[in-house]
Amino acid sequence: MLRIAVQSKGRLFDDTMNLLSEADIRIPSSKRTLLVESSNFPLEVLFLRDDDIPQSVANGVADIGIVGENEFRERQEDAEVIEKLGFSKCRLSLAIPKTEKYNGIEYFEGKKIATSYPTILRNFLANKGVNADIHVITGSVEISPGIGLADAIFDIVSSGSTLTHNNLKEVEIVMKSEAILIANKQMEAAKKTILKEMLFRFSAVRSAQDKKYVMMNAPKDKVKEITEVLPGIKSPTIIPLADADWCSIHTVLDEKRFWEIIGKLKELGAQGILVSPIEKMIL
The missing domain is CATH 3.30.70.120 (Alpha-Beta Plaits)
Structure with a gap:
């Protein structure tokens, strides 16, 4: 039996469940159960918070997981990236108040930046030679400049409507992200066989798209x-x-x-x- 870790709610949850359904892997619908077993495929689904998935796969609690590439890069866990899945696409970007003039990355020198992704941001700024005060928060990062908590934000951007609503503008795209399939590096041979069949089904589904x-x-x-x-x-x-x-x-x-x-x-x-x-x- 192969165990897959999946985000418990949100867009990535919906996209993952759709992929499993299109691959004819039937998962009982239950929002109160942490672990459910497929009725027609040797797979059990472990529902977790998205930021817990990389560690769960790296530690062997789950054999594989579907998680946003942004979360995987942020957590820096020792798991293998099997493939990109082509859905739940977004980007991680730096944004500043609309009224501010932006002349380049040096704008952020000495600025306070609010983010839920300090590792990715710290590495990016270090590569650019910029010293900034990174303020780590969870939740609604985009409100930080408006309440005086930070000068700028570094956060997920999809359509950009949330930035617009909070009078912010996107000025630097740091990385593009999508859903990826990750696996435990010590997975046993029998589970790899099941994974191979699952990947075959995923490929058939994606090949038919568009x-x-x-x-x-x-x-x-x-x-x-x-x-x-x-x-x-x-x-x-x-x-x-x-x-x-x-x-x-x-x-x-x-x-x-x-x-x-x-x-x-x-x-x-x-x-x-x-x-x-x-x-x-x-x-």
Whole structure:
């Protein structure tokens, strides 16, 4: 049985539960239980505070964990980063009052900076040769300048709306973060086998993201031109139709270029274009 540590609430919790669900790993819904077992996969989920996850994995309380890269770098625990997961993206940034003029990193020399991430901030400032007074607080860091507790803040930024609401502006992005999967370095072989299967499922889910399955009818004399504009995974599937002059072409398109490519297909004579979402994709 593999044990995974997961944040007990918040956006990272929601994103992690969605990933497990899409990988067909069923977890009973219970907000009062610390440890729950999957009903169809050899996995148990340990719900923890996000800042407790790195240590729990490093110490072997959990075999693996999903945590924000920012928390992992801050805690500096001895665990292995398996892979980045591509969700719960944010950044750690320095922000100052909107009315302040900012001319560069030397602005922070001698300033008091409020943060919940003193290790990351201290390392960043040391590399820049800046001496500042780092004031460690938990909770609502962004209110610190407004109440006179600090001159600036160093905190997580997603959309930036919280900074705007507190009359702050982002001036330096120190690191970009997303959810990562970490593992205990002493994990036994049997658990590594389970992890391998889980990673295979995660890969299938992520490969399908932002992809569309496209089917169309096309004149046979236009097949070569059509296939040249299709950036499919490999070669598109071509199926003959009852009309000897026509065929059906099936492929996968990236959603980012979808409308651009569809327009070219129509110009080349493609008709009856059918688009479907993809749930999983095994490469």
